[in-house]
Amino acid sequence: MTDATSRPVRTRFAPSPTGSLHIGGLRTALFNWLFARHHNGSFILRIEDTDQERYDATALQTLVEALRWAGLQWDEGPEVGGQFGPYVQSERLAHYQQWARWLVDNDKAYRCFCSSERLKQVNEEKVARKEPPGYDRFCRSLSPAESAQRAANGESYVVRFKTPLDGQTVVQDWIRGESVFENANQQDAVLLKSDGFPTYHLAVVVDDHLMQISHVMRAVEWFPSFPLHWQLWDAFGWEKPVFAHLPVMLNPNGKGKISKRHPPVDKHGKTIPVMVHDYMRAGYLPEAMLNFLANIGWNFGDEREVFTMVEAIERFDLTRINPANSAFPTEKLDWLNGEHIRLLSPEELARRLKPVLEAAGFEVNVEVLLKVTPLVQVRMKSLSDVVEIAGFFFRETFIPAAPEKLPQKKMDARQTRDALVAAAARLGELTDFSIEAQKLAMETLAQELGLSNSQLFGVLRVAITGQQVSTPLFETMDILGKDTSLERLKLAGESLLVQS
């Protein structure tokens, strides 16, 4: 079996718009996108909004936003059009109704007039008898004439598939090979609902055919309905696409798939975001996110784990997809995000940092930001880290640290104050306030005071930045300037109460 058919490669991502994009959905989209790009094919976005009860007007917008953030451009779909449109299923009802009708006319499906009450009762009875629940095929034996008559009378009905009563359905999955399902275990699934909307099962087959999808990559959740779809393709007599059921991502502890309803937690008990928008807000880079997702269930081929999507496209194939489900390795995401942050040019990083700082309420002086960026670049795991590490550069008024934070290991208040005074005096004398000059002066001073560099520099750091953890001291003073630096040292010295 080969993973490329003779047909042009066309893949699709077909989410239902029920909110932001689920992180697992993004990976499914990514794999489809990578495959299409690798084969110079087309990647299609199709919206599966056939559930009116779950309709959400803003969801499509949010979904599109997440996909655009990730950079997964679709060649056909909402907002971009295409020759196989419309790409929103609620606008394609005529197709589904036509093909449902075709199935009924060709004895592949039938109208079911059973009420939901009766269905419920049948189920309860079956369960009571310890039988597996399911429809009892009551309407399957209705004559075509009676069926048509009742429909004509305006009686409400659904269309159900006429599942073969015996035999087996042998399905082919690219990742798992052959699987055999007993037809006797299959239900007469509803294809067309009473509101005239199709179920997923009908819509997916009709659309994948009409849109000439060559490869269907979807999550394994769909595997149980795979035989139904397989039979549907056969019933229509259409050429099937290649199917590949992707493993799902489980909670970090490996228990259960990641879901919005039961938010996963990491080993520290911290809640892990499920939606792409949460990751956007948390300061993750789209390139890191995609790199991360590409490493779950697929691998680059050699031992590299940090790569760009351009590189991934070159190598992407279905043969290296791992059929096993995987826990969500959050620590790797943080690591990869740091790696990608370091891969960025300082200018590019600064460009991405600006909105983060602004969102935190800072007014950003771009010139300062450009100087600060290289200092934070190596220290960040996420873009939002900049606020904590270097936010003080952009604060209107300086917030000094509490005086008790000033003394370093084995230092008392007097010693600390004296060090601050001496440092201010020494730095004040400098005509050359360069980083090197500052460093030399302070190293000399530390020796004179009998302090270690660590002690003296620590005191100065807290005085200058108001923080115990910050950007490097001399670089920071360089950016702040001599006047501001001296002012802060003086302020810190005065804040220390010393009994004489």
Next chain:
RNA sequence: GGCCCCAUCGUCUAGCGGCCUAGGAUGUCACCCUUUCAAGGUGAAGACACGGGUUCGAACCCCGUUGGGGCUACCA
């Protein structure tokens, strides 16, 4: 419960019958570098779920057990 899928370090993975006394990454720990925090460098601990086969030889093939996961709607 039924049906189906899956099974290598804590985690993500390489491995597709001999190159495996199982490789990489992450995380953890130690050391080095060092003005804090990082980053970087070096090193350590850490896995073929179990039981049967097949074979000269099995992490790799087959069967069973166990474990995990998915599905079980007029939701997708």
